[in-house]
Amino acid sequence: MSDITVEARLVRAAVAWLADLRERLADAVRTGRLPHAVLLLGPEGAGQAELACWLAGLLLCERDAGAACGDCVSCRLFLAGTHPDCHWVGIEADASAIRVEQIRDLAGSLETRSFRGHRKVVVIDPADSMNISSFNALLKTLEEPSENTYLLLTASRRDRLPATIRSRCSCQQLPLPTPAQAVAWLQLQQSRDGWARLLELAQGAPFLALNYASSGLEALDADMQEALGPAGKVPFDVLGLADAWRADRPEVRLAWLELWLTELLREAAWSSDGVNNNRRYRLPADGDRTIITRGYRLLDALREARGRIGGSLNVQLLFENLLVDLAEWMRSNSWRAHSNQSRT
Numbered sequence: 001m002s003d004i005t006v007e008a009r010l011v012r013a014a015v016a017w018l019a020d021l022r023e024r025l026a027d028a029v030r031t032g033r034l035p036h037a038v039l040l041l042g043p044e045g046a047g048q049a050e051l052a053c054w055l056a057g058l059l060l061c062e063r064d065a066g067a068a069c070g071d072c073v074s075c076r077l078f079l080a081g082t083h084p085d086c087h088w089v090g091i092e093a094d095a096s097a098i099r100v101e102q103i104r105d106l107a108g109s110l111e112t113r114s115f116r117g118h119r120k121v122v123v124i125d126p127a128d129s130m131n132i133s134s135f136n137a138l139l140k141t142l143e144e145p146s147e148n149t150y151l152l153l154t155a156s157r158r159d160r161l162p163a164t165i166r167s168r169c170s171c172q173q174l175p176l177p178t179p180a181q182a183v184a185w186l187q188l189q190q191s192r193d194g195w196a197r198l199l200e201l202a203q204g205a206p207f208l209a210l211n212y213a214s215s216g217l218e219a220l221d222a223d224m225q226e227a228l229g230p231a232g233k234v235p236f237d238v239l240g241l242a243d244a245w246r247a248d249r250p251e252v253r254l255a256w257l258e259l260w261l262t263e264l265l266r267e268a269a270w271s272s273d274g275v276n277n278n279r280r281y282r283l284p285a286d287g288d289r290t291i292i293t294r295g296y297r298l299l300d301a302l303r304e305a306r307g308r309i310g311g312s313l314n315v316q317l318l319f320e321n322l323l324v325d326l327a328e329w330m331r332s333n334s335w336r337a338h339s340n341q342s343r344t
């Protein structure tokens with residue numbers, strides 16, 4: 001399945017902010033109304049995989065008591081990660097996407113009868129990391145579901161799923177906790193400073209913030225602030241920076257840039273409204289609108305880049321282009337001097 005144990009996933013799936021959704025899904029299982037394909041959709045790190053794991057356990061439990069009993073043969077097999085009727089399809093080591101062969105193998109194994117004579121469950125996590133051939137192979141399984149079989153798909157990028165897949169699934173949107181709720185939960189996992197910043201970088205998704213903490217994201221945060229903050233030089237060393245960013249967590253760096261630019265533009269909008277004249281950013285008296293418009297164009301480019309970075313994209317070139325545009329934009333306005341002060 002992955003390096004996280006079933007039990008650890010179930011503990012995470014039990015968080016308070018998913019309670020309503022869990023209740024709705026459990027109710028659908030209890031009353032036999034759960035569609036045979038469910039798409040669990042939410043921002044990355046909102047808990048899709050965890051909830052899929054919880055729902056798989058619930059469907060496989062042979063006591064059908066509205067919650068997985070944890071004690072029947074099925075539950076014990078599931079907790080051990082060895083249930084023969086539970087198929088977990090994910091990205092294999094050294095691969096960047098779910099391969100079409102995995103989906104074909106899955107279709108083959110679904111043709112056999114249930115080993116336990118109960119339900120069969122497939123979890124495809126993350127479903128938005130499939131290519132078009134994999135989607136086409138999956139479509140057949142979705143269109144002709146075998147009896148008593150449930151497909152649970154997880155995704156954070158709705159736009160990466162073809163409409164033909166989405167329309168055949170019941171889509172369940174995962175909510176995010178409030179920042180205060182999330183920070184309180186994160187503190188319980190690990191008592192430390194800096195959760196608010198990590199949560200901000202994770203765009204509010206607590207499980208992603210937790211991953212960020214264990215992958216040393218704070219060092220990357222400092223590195224990015226240095227590149228674009230007081231010590232950074234405009235024009236940048238475009239080739240050097242693009243090379244360094246390409247080699248080390250490019251997706252996280254793009255997310256960081258998007259957040260950084262969003263903050264800048266938000267501040268700029270406030271100060272140009274004259275509402276917050278004492279804020280740290282002051283725009284030049286003329287040209288505000290042009291600068292903001294160009295900033296938003298840059299933000300669009302960043303978002304588009306984030307959507308494409310998982311594919312066969314030349315990441316070095318992508319960062320080079322972005323940095324050239326960013327440097328030009330920063331030179332064309334007076335924010336830089338102010339934003340330098342704000343970061344120190």
Ligand SMILES: [Zn+2]
Binds near residue numbers: 062063068069072
């Ligand atoms: Zn059970």
